[in-house]
Amino acid sequence: MSTLNRINRLQSMLREQRLDGFVATHPIDIFYLTGTMQSGFLVVPAAGEAVFYVRRSVARAAEESTSARVEPLGSLKTWKERVAANTPALAGACALAAAFDTLVVDGLERLKAALPQASWTNGASIVRTLRMAKDEAELSCIRRAAKLVDEALAEAVPKLVPGMREIELLAEIEYALRRRGHLGLMRVRAAGSELVTGIAASGAAVAKPSAFDGPAGGEGLHPAFSKGAGWSRIEPGEPILLDIGCNVDGYVIDQTRTAVIGELPADLLAAYEASETILRAIEERLRPGAICEELYELSLSLAAELGLAEHYMGFGPDAVKFVGHGIGLEIDEWPVLARGFRTALEPGMVLAIEPKFTYPGRGVVGIENTYVITPDGFEKLTISREGLWKLQPDMGLPL
Amino acid sequence: MSTLNRINRLQSMLREQRLDGFVATHPIDIFYLTGTMQSGFLVVPAAGEAVFYVRRSVARAAEESTSARVEPLGSLKTWKERVAANTPALAGACALAAAFDTLVVDGLERLKAALPQASWTNGASIVRTLRMAKDEAELSCIRRAAKLVDEALAEAVPKLVPGMREIELLAEIEYALRRRGHLGLMRVRAAGSELVTGIAASGAAVAKPSAFDGPAGGEGLHPAFSKGAGWSRIEPGEPILLDIGCNVDGYVIDQTRTAVIGELPADLLAAYEASETILRAIEERLRPGAICEELYELSLSLAAELGLAEHYMGFGPDAVKFVGHGIGLEIDEWPVLARGFRTALEPGMVLAIEPKFTYPGRGVVGIENTYVITPDGFEKLTISREGLWKLQPDMGLPL
Numbered sequence: 001m002s003t004l005n006r007i008n009r010l011q012s013m014l015r016e017q018r019l020d021g022f023v024a025t026h027p028i029d030i031f032y033l034t035g036t037m038q039s040g041f042l043v044v045p046a047a048g049e050a051v052f053y054v055r056r057s058v059a060r061a062a063e064e065s066t067s068a069r070v071e072p073l074g075s076l077k078t079w080k081e082r083v084a085a086n087t088p089a090l091a092g093a094c095a096l097a098a099a100f101d102t103l104v105v106d107g108l109e110r111l112k113a114a115l116p117q118a119s120w121t122n123g124a125s126i127v128r129t130l131r132m133a134k135d136e137a138e139l140s141c142i143r144r145a146a147k148l149v150d151e152a153l154a155e156a157v158p159k160l161v162p163g164m165r166e167i168e169l170l171a172e173i174e175y176a177l178r179r180r181g182h183l184g185l186m187r188v189r190a191a192g193s194e195l196v197t198g199i200a201a202s203g204a205a206v207a208k209p210s211a212f213d214g215p216a217g218g219e220g221l222h223p224a225f226s227k228g229a230g231w232s233r234i235e236p237g238e239p240i241l242l243d244i245g246c247n248v249d250g251y252v253i254d255q256t257r258t259a260v261i262g263e264l265p266a267d268l269l270a271a272y273e274a275s276e277t278i279l280r281a282i283e284e285r286l287r288p289g290a291i292c293e294e295l296y297e298l299s300l301s302l303a304a305e306l307g308l309a310e311h312y313m314g315f316g317p318d319a320v321k322f323v324g325h326g327i328g329l330e331i332d333e334w335p336v337l338a339r340g341f342r343t344a345l346e347p348g349m350v351l352a353i354e355p356k357f358t359y360p361g362r363g364v365v366g367i368e369n370t371y372v373i374t375p376d377g378f379e380k381l382t383i384s385r386e387g388l389w390k391l392q393p394d395m396g397l398p399l
Numbered sequence: 400m401s402t403l404n405r406i407n408r409l410q411s412m413l414r415e416q417r418l419d420g421f422v423a424t425h426p427i428d429i430f431y432l433t434g435t436m437q438s439g440f441l442v443v444p445a446a447g448e449a450v451f452y453v454r455r456s457v458a459r460a461a462e463e464s465t466s467a468r469v470e471p472l473g474s475l476k477t478w479k480e481r482v483a484a485n486t487p488a489l490a491g492a493c494a495l496a497a498a499f500d501t502l503v504v505d506g507l508e509r510l511k512a513a514l515p516q517a518s519w520t521n522g523a524s525i526v527r528t529l530r531m532a533k534d535e536a537e538l539s540c541i542r543r544a545a546k547l548v549d550e551a552l553a554e555a556v557p558k559l560v561p562g563m564r565e566i567e568l569l570a571e572i573e574y575a576l577r578r579r580g581h582l583g584l585m586r587v588r589a590a591g592s593e594l595v596t597g598i599a600a601s602g603a604a605v606a607k608p609s610a611f612d613g614p615a616g617g618e619g620l621h622p623a624f625s626k627g628a629g630w631s632r633i634e635p636g637e638p639i640l641l642d643i644g645c646n647v648d649g650y651v652i653d654q655t656r657t658a659v660i661g662e663l664p665a666d667l668l669a670a671y672e673a674s675e676t677i678l679r680a681i682e683e684r685l686r687p688g689a690i691c692e693e694l695y696e697l698s699l700s701l702a703a704e705l706g707l708a709e710h711y712m713g714f715g716p717d718a719v720k721f722v723g724h725g726i727g728l729e730i731d732e733w734p735v736l737a738r739g740f741r742t743a744l745e746p747g748m749v750l751a752i753e754p755k756f757t758y759p760g761r762g763v764v765g766i767e768n769t770y771v772i773t774p775d776g777f778e779k780l781t782i783s784r785e786g787l788w789k790l791q792p793d794m795g796l797p798l
Contacts, residue, residue, distance in 0.1 A: 027591045027610075036622050039591065039610040057608035057616065057717045064622045072716070098504075104590045105499035105507050106521060122505060171577040178570040183624040184595035185584060191503045192426045192438065196583035209456035211426075211438040217456065223435050223463045224649025224728075225582040250623025317471070318456050329623075 002135055003035045003067035007050050013126050014046040020094035021045045021087070022123050023111065026102035028187060028329045029127050031250060036064035040073045041111070045087045053079065076114040083115065090118070097123025102189065128189075128334045132326060133348030139372055141251035142328070142350060142381055146370065148246050149255050150384045152176035160391060162236050162261055166229035167221060170200040173244060182246040189330040198245050198254070199228045203238035203363045209318030213332070215356040216241055216364040217318070236261040239268055239363035242389075243354075250329050254352035255382040256368030259389035264365075271357040272365040272388050274306045278355040279367055282323070282337075286351075286371060286378040292324075292341035299323045299337075299355055311357040324353035327370060349373045350381070401534055402434045402466035406449050412525050413445040419493035420444045420486070421522050422510065425501040427586060427728045428526050430649060435463035439472045440510070444486045452478065475513040482514065489517070496522025501588065527588075527733045531725060532747030538771055540650035541727070541749060541780055545769065547645050548654050549783045551575035559790060561635050561660055565628035566620060569599040572643060581645040588729040597644050597653070598627045602637035602762045608717030612731070614755040615640055615763040616717070635661040638671070638762035641788075642753075649728050653751035654781040655767030658788035663764075670756040671764040671787050673705045677754040678766055681722070681736075685752075685770060685777040691723075691740035698722045698736075698754055710756040723752035726769060748772045749780070 010033065014022055024030045024042035030052070031037040033044065038061035040054035052068040054061040062070040071086075073079070084091035096115070098108065100122035112120065134142070156172035174197050178184065186195040190213065199206065201218040210217030210227035218241075219230035234240055243256040258272050278299050285295060300323075303312035313319050326333030327350050335343040337353065345351075349372070356366025367386065371378040409432065413421055423429045423441035429451070430436040432443065437460035439453035451467040453460040461469040470485075472478065483490035495514070497507065499521035511519065533541070555571035573596050577583065585594040589612065598605060600617040609616030609626035617640075618629035633639055642655040657671050677698050684694060699722075702711035712718050725732030726749050734742040736752065744750075748771070755765025766785065770777040 025591070031623055037610065037625055056610055056612070059717065060608055060610075060616075060625065064625070100504035100508070102591075103504050105497075105502050105504055106523070107590060108504050109499070124505070167580065168578055171574055174577060174583075175570055175574040178573060179567055181566065181620055181630075183620055184573075184627075185593065185624075187593075191506060192424070192501075194584065194586075209459055211436065211455055211459075213455070217459075221580055221582055222648045224430055225584075225646075226436060226459065226463070228583075231580075247624075249621045318458070 002137065003033055006033055006130065007044055007067050010044055010126070010130055011046055013130060014044070014097070017126070018095070019046060019097050019121070021090055021096050022126065023096055023098045024127070025107060026099050028189070029099060032131055032329060034068045035066040036061045038064070042068055043083060043087060043090070045089050048087060048089070051086050076110060079114045092117055094118050095121065097121050097126060099124040099127050102191065131328060132334050133346055134328055134350050134372065135348065138251060138328060141249045142253055142370070145246050145248040145251055145253035146255065146381045146383050148177055148180050148182060148248060149244050149253055149382070151180065152246070153242065153244065153257070153384055157259065157389070157391070160234065160261070163233045166201045166205065166232050166234060169234065170197065170229035173197065173200055177246045181248060183250070184247070186245050186247050186252045187330045189332050195331060196228070199241055199243040201229050201232070202234045202240040203232065204361045205230050205232035206241045206364050207315070207358050207360050207362060209314065213320055215313040215320050215354065215358065215366070216243060234261070237263060237265070239264060239272070239365045241364045241366070243368065245331065252327060252331050253382065254327055254331060254368060254370055255384060256354055256356070256366055257384055257389055258365045258367065259391055261391045264388065268359065268363065268365050269388070271308055271311065274303070274308055275355040275357060275366040276386070277306070278302045279353060279369065282353055283378065286345070286373065288345055288347055288373060288375065290345045292335045292337050292343045292345065293339055296323050296337045296339060308357055311359060313356060315358040315360050323355055324351045326350060327352045345373045347373050347375050401536065402432055405432055405529065406443055406466050409443055409525070409529055410445055412529060413443070413496070416525070417494070418445060418496050418520070420489055420495050421525065422495055422497045423526070424506060425498050428498060431530055431728060433467045434465040435460045437463070441467055442482060442486060442489070444488050447486060447488070450485050475509060478513045491516055493517050494520065496520050496525060498523040498526050501590065530727060531733050532745055533727055533749050533771065534747065537650060537727060540648045541652055541769070544645050544647040544650055544652035545654065545780045545782050547576055547579050547581060547647060548643050548652055548781070550579065551645070552641065552643065552656070552783055556658065556788070556790070559633065559660070562632045565600045565604065565631050565633060568633065569596070569628035572596065572599055576645045580647060582649070583646070585644050585646050585651045586729045588731050594730060595627070598640055598642040600628050600631070601633045601639040602631065603760045604629050604631035605640045605763050606714070606757050606759050606761060608713065612719055614712040614719050614753065614757065614765070615642060633660070636663070638663060638667055638764045640763045640765070642767060644730065651726060651730050652769050652781065653726055653730060653767060654769060654783060655753055655755070655765055656783055656788055657764045657766065658790055660790045663787065667758065667762065667764055668787070670707055670710060673702070673707055674754040674756060674765040675785070676705070677701045678752060678768065681752055682777065685744070685772065687744055687746055687772060687774065689744045691734045691736050691742045691744065692738055695722050695736040695738060707756055710758060712755060714757040714759050722754055723750045725749060726751045744772045746772050746774050
C-alpha cells in the first residue's frame with residue numbers, strides 16, 4: 001500500500017493552501033494515510049515526517065503503520081512539547097487543518113487546549129479531494145468486494161420463496177458475505193448516518209422513505225433502524241430491490257439489481273427499463289473530463305423525456321438530488337453526480353451510479369453499478385448480470 | 400413509549416441548569432426523546448412543546464414521533480424565524496445546549512450561523528445522565544435482546560468444529576441473530592468507534608489488543624476492522640471468547656461466555672474461575688447506593704489478591720480501566736464502573752459487568768452479564784448458562 005505516497009500528496013495540498021499541517025482524527029482518514037485504524041491523532045506536517053500519536057493500541061499501530069512513525073499519545077498536557085520536538089515547524093504559531101465534518105466539537109476543544117499555538121481550519125475538503133482518485137491497491141479491494149456481492153447473491157437469491165420476509169432474505173445474503181470476509185458494516189462519512197449491507201426489500205415496504213440519503217428507503221425492522229429490510233413478506237409480482245454492498249479490507253462496493261417473482265406490472269417494467277436506458281446514456285459520457293453535474297442533469301432530462309420525472313430518485317419531498325456518488329472506504333465519497341459538483345472526472349475516480357424510480361405503495365425499481373474512470377472511459381467494477389432478474393415462483397432461481 | 404415523560408425530565412434538568420433549551424442532533428438522542436430516528440434537529444425548550452425540525456423523512460417522522468411536533472427543517476436561512484415563532488423563549492438571546500461529544504464541528508458552526516442569538520454549551524452530560532435509568536419499555540427491549548443472544552448461541556455454537564475459522568463461527572451467530580431481528584449493528588457513542596455484534600475469537604488472536612476500548616481486542620479480519628473475529632482457526636484447548644450482543648428495537652445487550660473444545664490449561668481455568676469470583680463479589684454489592692468507582696476498586700483488589708493483577712482487563716499498556724459500563728441504546732452509556740465515577744447506583748440503571756483476564760499469545764477468559772438495578776438489588780438480564788462451556792471435540796455440543 002502506497003500510504004507514503006498519499007502522505008506526500010496531502011503535504012503538497014497543504015503547501016498549496018499555505019497550511020502548516022493536517023491533524024487526522026477520523027479513523028478512516030487515518031487508515032487511508034497510514035494503513036492502520038488504531039485510535040489517536042495523526043499529525044502530518046506540510047513537510048517532513050508524519051507522526052501518529054496513538055491512544056490504543058500502540059503496539060498494533062506500530063505493527064501496521066506503513067507510513068507514519070508511531071508514538072504513544074500519552075497525556076495531552078505534555079503533548080505540545082512532544083509535537084514541537086518531533087515537528088519544529090509546529091512549535092510556534094501555526095495553521096492546522098482537521099476534518100470538521102467528522103471531528104466532534106469536544107474533540108476540537110481538546111485539540112485547541114492541547115496545542116494553543118495553532119489556529120484551526122476545516123480540512124474536510126482537502127482529505128475528501130485527496131481520496132477521490134483510487135490507486136491500484138484500492139481498486140483491487142473494490143474488485144474483490146464486487147465479486148463477494150455477486151457470489152453472495154448467487155448463493156442467497158435461490159433461497160427466496162414467495163412469502164419470505166425481507167429480513168430473512170437479507171440474513172441469507174449477509175451470511176454468505178460474512179463467511180467470505182465482509183467486515184460487517186459499510187462506512188458512511190455523513191455524521192449520524194449508518195449502513196450495514198444495504199437493502200433487500202420489496203413492494204410497498206421498500207418505497208417507504210427513510211432518513212438515509214438514498215433514492216430507496218425501506219421500512220426497516222423498527223423506527224430504531226428505519227431503512228432497508230423489514231418484517232414484510234416478499235410476494236410475487238412486486239419489485240424486489242437488491243441494493244447490496246459489502247466491505248473488503250476497508251473498501252465498499254455498491255450494486256443494485258431488481259428482481260421479481262413472476263412478472264412485473266407493465267408500468268414498473270417500463271420504469272425498470274428506463275433506469276437501464278439512463279445508465280447507458282450516462283455510460284456513454286463517462287470518461288475523464290466529463291462534468292459531474294452535467295451527468296446528473298442528463299439523467300434528469302432523460303427521466304423527464306420518459307415521462308417518469310415524478311418517480312425519479314425517490315418520490316415527492318423525499319426524492320434525493322443526485323444520481324451517483326463516489327465510493328471507496330466510505331459509501332458517500334466525492335465526487336457526487338449532483339448539481340453544484342462542477343468536478344471533471346479523472347482516471348481512478350470510483351462512482352456508484354444508480355438511476356431508480358419510486359412508486360409509493362408499490363415499490364422501487366432500478367439498477368446500480370460501480371465504475372472506475374479509466375484514461376479512455378470507464379471500467380465496470382460490479383459484475384452481477386444486468387437486466388431484470390425474473391425468478392420462478394416455485395424455485396426462486398434466476399431465469 | 401413514554402417519550403413525553405423523557406422530554407419532561409430533560410426540561411427539568413434544563414431549568415435546573417438555567418438553560419433555555421436543548422438541541423438534539425445525535426440520532427440516538429433524538430430517538431430516545433421522540434421515538435423516531437429520522438434526521439434533523441430536535442429543539443426542546445426548557446418549558447413548552449418540543450419541535451422536531453426534520454430534514455428527512457418528514458412524513459416518516461410525523462408518523463413515528465410520539466412526543467415532538469414535526470415540521471420540515473427547510474432552509475437554515477429562514478429557520479431562526481420559524482424557531483422564534485414556535486418557541487418565543489428562544490427568539491432573543493438564549494442559552495442552548497447540544498451534545499458536543501457527538502455533534503461534529505461543522506454541524507455546530509451551521510447551528511451557530513442559523514441561530515446567532517444563542518450561546519452554546521456542551522449538553523452531553525445532561526442527555527447521558529437523563530438516559531442512565533431505563534424505563535419498563537426500554538428494559539423490555541433489552542430482555543428480548545438477551546433472549547436473542549441466548550438463542551443464537553444455542554443455534555450457532557453446536558456448529559463449531561475444531562479448525563473452524565473465527566469469522567465462520569461469528570457468521571453463524573450473526574445469521575441466527577439477524578433472522579430473529581437483530582438490527583445489524585450495536586451503536587457506540589464514542590466518536591469514531593464502531594461495533595457489529597462483538598467477538599467470537601480464540602487463543603492468541605483474541606488476546607491481540609485493539610483500538611476498541613474493551614478488555615479483549617481480537618485480531619479482526621484486516622487492519623481496516625482490527626477487532627473481534629478474524630481468519631484464525633479455533634483449536635482444541637484454547638479459550639474461546641464469546642462476547643456477543645445484538646440490537647433489538649434499538650436496545651443492545653452485552654454478554655460474554657468462555658468456551659473451550661476439550662480442556663483449558665490449569666492456569667487459564669483458574670483465571671476463568673477468578674472472573675466468576677469477581678463477578679459474584681460485585682453482585683453482592685450491586686444495589687441502589689453502591690458507588691460505581693468502589694465496585695471497580697473492589698474488582699481490582701480481588702484480581703490482585705488472586706495474583707492476577709497483571710492480566711486483569713487486558714495486558715500491559717492496552718489494559719482498560721473499567722470493569723463495567725452502562726448499556727441501553729448505546730453500548731457505552733453511563734454510569735461506568737471506573738475510577739472517577741462517584742455515581743451512586745439507582746434503580747433502572749443497566750450495567751454490563753465483565754471481569755476478564757488476558758494472556759498474550761494464549762487468549763482471554765472471562766464472563767460478562769448485563770444487570771438492571773432494582774430497588775432491592777439487581778436483576779440479571781442476560782440468561783445464558785454460566786460457567787465454562789466445555790465443548791466435545793467431535794460434535795461441538797456444550798456438555
